Amino acid sequence: MSEETKQRIIELLSGGAEVSTRSAVEYRYPARELPEGAEVTRFCPSPTGFVHIGAIFTAMICKRLAGQTNGVYILRIEDTDKKREVEGARELIAEQLAAFNLQADEGLQADGTISGEYGPYVQSDRRDIYLTYAIDLLERGRAYPCFASMEELQEAVKDQQAKKLRPGYYGEWALWRDRTDEEVLQALDAGKKFVLRFRSEGSHQKRMQFDDAIKGQMEVPENDLDVPLIKSDESRLPTYHLAHVVDDFLMGATIITRGEEWLPSTPLHIELAQALGIKTFKYAHTPVISIVGAEGGKRKLSKRKDPEADVAYWHKAAYPLKAVKAYLLGLANSNFEDWYKENPDADLDEFEFSLDKLKTSRSPLLDMKKVEDYAKDEIARMSQEHFNKEILAWCELHDKTLFDEMMADPEYTKAVLAIERGGDKPRKDVAKWSDAPEQFRYYYDFIFDSSVMPKAQCDFVEEVDLNEQSDVCEAFMKNYDHSADKDTWFENMKKSAESAGYALDRKELKENPDKFKGGLADFAKIIRVKLTGKTRTPDLYTIMQILGEVRVKNRLS
RNA sequence: GGCCCCAUCGUCUAACGGUUAGGACAUCAGAUUCUCAAUCUGGCAAUACGGGUUCGAUUCCCGUUGGGGUCACCA
Numbered sequence: 278m279s280e281e282t283k284q285r286i287i288e289l290l291s292g293g294a295e296v297s298t299r300s301a302v303e304y305r306y307p308a309r310e311l312p313e314g315a316e317v318t319r320f321c322p323s324p325t326g327f328v329h330i331g332a333i334f335t336a337m338i339c340k341r342l343a344g345q346t347n348g349v350y351i352l353r354i355e356d357t358d359k360k361r362e363v364e365g366a367r368e369l370i371a372e373q374l375a376a377f378n379l380q381a382d383e384g385l386q387a388d389g390t391i392s393g394e395y396g397p398y399v400q401s402d403r404r405d406i407y408l409t410y411a412i413d414l415l416e417r418g419r420a421y422p423c424f425a426s427m428e429e430l431q432e433a434v435k436d437q438q439a440k441k442l443r444p445g446y447y448g449e450w451a452l453w454r455d456r457t458d459e460e461v462l463q464a465l466d467a468g469k470k471f472v473l474r475f476r477s478e479g480s481h482q483k484r485m486q487f488d489d490a491i492k493g494q495m496e497v498p499e500n501d502l503d504v505p506l507i508k509s510d511e512s513r514l515p516t517y518h519l520a521h522v523v524d525d526f527l528m529g530a531t532i533i534t535r536g537e538e539w540l541p542s543t544p545l546h547i548e549l550a551q552a553l554g555i556k557t558f559k560y561a562h563t564p565v566i567s568i569v570g571a572e573g574g575k576r577k578l579s580k581r582k583d584p585e586a587d588v589a590y591w592h593k594a595a596y597p598l599k600a601v602k603a604y605l606l607g608l609a610n611s612n613f614e615d616w617y618k619e620n621p622d623a624d625l626d627e628f629e630f631s632l633d634k635l636k637t638s639r640s641p642l643l644d645m646k647k648v649e650d651y652a653k654d655e656i657a658r659m660s661q662e663h664f665n666k667e668i669l670a671w672c673e674l675h676d677k678t679l680f681d682e683m684m685a686d687p688e689y690t691k692a693v694l695a696i697e698r699g700g701d702k703p704r705k706d707v708a709k710w711s712d713a714p715e716q717f718r719y720y721y722d723f724i725f726d727s728s729v730m731p732k733a734q735c736d737f738v739e740e741v742d743l744n745e746q747s748d749v750c751e752a753f754m755k756n757y758d759h760s761a762d763k764d765t766w767f768e769n770m771k772k773s774a775e776s777a778g779y780a781l782d783r784k785e786l787k788e789n790p791d792k793f794k795g796g797l798a799d800f801a802k803i804i805r806v807k808l809t810g811k812t813r814t815p816d817l818y819t820i821m822q823i824l825g826e827v828r829v830k831n832r833l834s
Numbered sequence: 835g836g837c838c839c840c841a842u843c844g845u846c847u848a849a850c851g852g853u854u855a856g857g858a859c860a861u862c863a864g865a866u867u868c869u870c871a872a873u874c875u876g877g878c879a880a881u882a883c884g885g886g887u888u889c890g891a892u893u894c895c896c897g898u899u900g901g902g903g904u905c906a907c908c909a
Contacts, residue, residue: 323909358908427907434905443836444905472907481837497838508907517909541838541904562839565903604846607858611847614858637847639840640902647846647859653871702873767867774868801868813870 278421282458285465286422287412290473290513294405302409306395306527315348317531319524320374320381321355326363328373328588330643331536331566334605336379338563339534341630343382351528352381354399357514367399373588377598378625395528400520407515410523410553411473411507419552420506422471423453424464447477447501454503473507475518479548487547490532490561491635492540500545518542522549525558534561537640561632566608567640585643595671595710596648599625600655604648608641610634621658653705657698665694668717671710679714682721692823693720697815704815719809722828745794749803750833752777757833759826763818770817774800808832 287296309317318339322332336352343350352374356362368389374380375387383393397403414420425433429452434444446452453461454476464471479485479499486496506519515523525533540562550557584590591601602625607613609630616628656664672680683690694717697704707716718724755776756769771781779800780793805817808829814820821829 321909325909355909361908423907430906438835441835470907474907492839495838502905505907510907514907516907520909536903536909537839538903539909567902608846611857614847618858637840641847642845644845644859649871650859657872697872704870705872706870708871764867770868796868798868805869811869815870815872817868 278418278461279458282461282465283415285462286415286471286473289465289471290412290507291405291408292513296405296412297409299409299413302406303527306529309349309395309529311349312347314346315531316342316346317349317351317529318343318534319351319353319384319528319530320379320534321353321521322370323355323358324362324366324370326366326369328370329586330588330591330605331586333374333377333379333588333602334566334609335534335536335563336374337377337602337605338561338609338630338632338635340379340381341626341628342532342534342632344626345630348531350382351393351395351530352384352398353524353528354385355517355520356399356401357508357517357520359401359512359514373592376592377602400524401512401514403520403524404512404514406527407507407519407523408513411515411519414475414506414552415473419476420473421453421476421503422461422464423451423474423503423505424461424469424471425452443481446474446503447481451503470509472505472509474503475506475545475549475552477501477503477545477548478552479544485544485547487543487557487560489540489543490559490632491564492562493636495540495543497541497544500542500548502545504545518545518549522546522553522555526550526553526555530558532559532561534563537562537565563635564638565640567642585645593711596652596708597655597659597667597710600652601648603655604644604651606630607651608638621654649708652708656707657703657705661695661698664698665691667710668694668713671713675711676714679718679721679724682723683717689720689823693717696819696823706813719811719814720824722831725810725832746803746807749777749800750807753800753804754830754833757829759821759829766818766821770801770804771797804833 311317320332320336320339322328322336340350342348352371354367354370356367367385371380371385371387371389380387383395384398385391391398411420423446430446433446433450433452437444437450451474453474477500479501481498481501483499484496485499486494489495504518505516507513507515521533524530543560543562547557591598603613603617606625606628607617610628611634613628617623620627659667669680669683672683683693707713752773753770756773758765758769761769774797775781777800778794780796801817802812805814806812808817808824809820824832
């Protein structure tokens with residue numbers, strides 16, 4: 278291609294503006310002064326308004342890798358696709374990462390500011406930099422304009438499929454790879470849009486090798502695709518491929534941690550780096566988190582079908598995020614679980630993370646039950662103070678009625694929230710803060726009375742005869758003494774149960790089931806449901822003590 | 835379809851070529867002076883299949899089957 282033609286293209290790409298030379302750009306990005314072995318990692322989400330749980334997984338790995346080597350963890354925003362960008366998404370990403378304690382050392386910060394000397398950290402702000410490298414490639418004959426329309430491209434793919442050939446823009450299918458200057462000039466004159474494509478020198482017949490820090494030694498065919506480097510629209514923004522290589526080179530990334538879905542395009546990225554004359558990167562392709570689909574079989578966690586794929590879900594349900602992170606860490610490193618058991622109070626960042634242990638992980642399935650298990654443990658271990666704070670904070674935001682009731686009598690609420698917490702065997706019935714209403718609303722008369730009958734109670738009413746219910750309550754109240762201690766209280770309940778026709782001895786009940794209306798457990802169940810509207814609660818004595826005599830009497834009579 | 839990755843309980847996983855194939859979650863049973871998801875005890879539960887190599891294979895090799903990823907001017 279003649280110099281003249283190249284100049285025309287450069288002018289079009291840059292819009293006539295001066296474009297820096299590579300050396301001028303690279304001068305602004307000096308080598309980092311970091312200790313031996315320090316890793317510079319980067320997490321690069323797109324601002325689509327959706328943060329995938331798998332992204333948190335990858336971000337966590339990035340942060341840990343940098344953290345434990347005294348390196349740098351960069352948060353870069355990849356917004357080269359303006360069509361997909363959602364307003365406010367950038368802030369959302371920063372906030373959600375911060376909530377997981379995954380704020381970056383460099384780049385976008387939780388408060389929306391940007392820090393670091395290797396910026397800009399938003400790709401759309403780096404357009405001219407990409408242009409510099411694209412033009413460098415063009416000048417050296419490693420890039421060329423392609424004027425093919427979408428239709429033509431699709432046509433070609435159809436053709437390839439019909440001929441059972443590998444689809445793609447390569448070899449003889451690379452429509453504009455070997456056009457003459459005249460043809461290019463003609464297209465330019467006609468004002469046709471064009472993308473700047475990479476001129477690959479690879480061959481699909483030849484094989485190449487690279488080492489993946491997680492997958493190990495890989496051997497794959499070379500890249501031979503002439504992929505687009507710069508898009509055809511007036512933004513003149515680069516594609517991911519160019520942006521990745523340029524940014525990570527300039528920012529001094531030492532390891533590219535990214536989802537496994539990038540594995541197939543790694544040969545391309547390696548060739549691109551070579552074409553630019555820069556050192557190729559070390560890659561670590563992390564497994565993708567999956568879920569069992571309704572159709573059966575594993576599939577990628579999808580944004581539309583699985584609410585839990587979106588990190589917003591975890592925030593909304595208000596799981597303690599440390600637990601979610603612990604679960605994720607356990608997925609990544611199987612020895613984490615043991616470590617965590619031994620160091621339950623340690624900061625998760627103290628865990629020595631290893632990429633190596635990810636080798637056998639293949640798109641693990643998200644196990645909500647296990648996450649909840651972690652969450653319950655986490656909450657059970659929390660200090661009472663912390664627990665109260667979280668519960669109240671959630672209620673204030675999401676259940677104002679309950680919150681107001683709680684605040685109306687702080688001492689009472691304090692007692693309610695402390696039930697069966699602490700000690701060796703704390704209850705584990707709260708897995709997320711949004712469980713609060715379910716767990717605590719029955720302690721408050723206003724809500725207990727005004728709310729529709731809780732479901733447990735509705736079912737129960739159908740099961741147990743109404744008269745029987747009042748008989749049981751009556752019998753119970755006859756012997757009820759609010760000031761009695763627990764043992765006495767229990768003895769009194771037994772007395773009441775017996776007089777109402779319930780068996781005290783399980784064996785006896787088993788032997789003569791017809792002689793009794795039920796066992797002591799059944800008796801207690803009726804009391805429990807009348808008192809709380811639930812079939813599962815902490816122990817009755819404690820509840821009654823906290824509710825107080827008046828409430829107990831009101832509810833049981 | 836081409837290319838790539840992967841194959842141990844339902845799930846996440848552990849096991850220098852020699853283990854009664856281990857753990858965690860889930861599940862089931864029993865225990866705990868009333869419920870319970872808490873606690874304790876116990877149970878069920880896996881090396882996809884077929885060939886090699888080897889005294890010996892979950893482990894190494896080959897094939898089959900199965901699953902996943904990817905083949906965009908999306909990242």
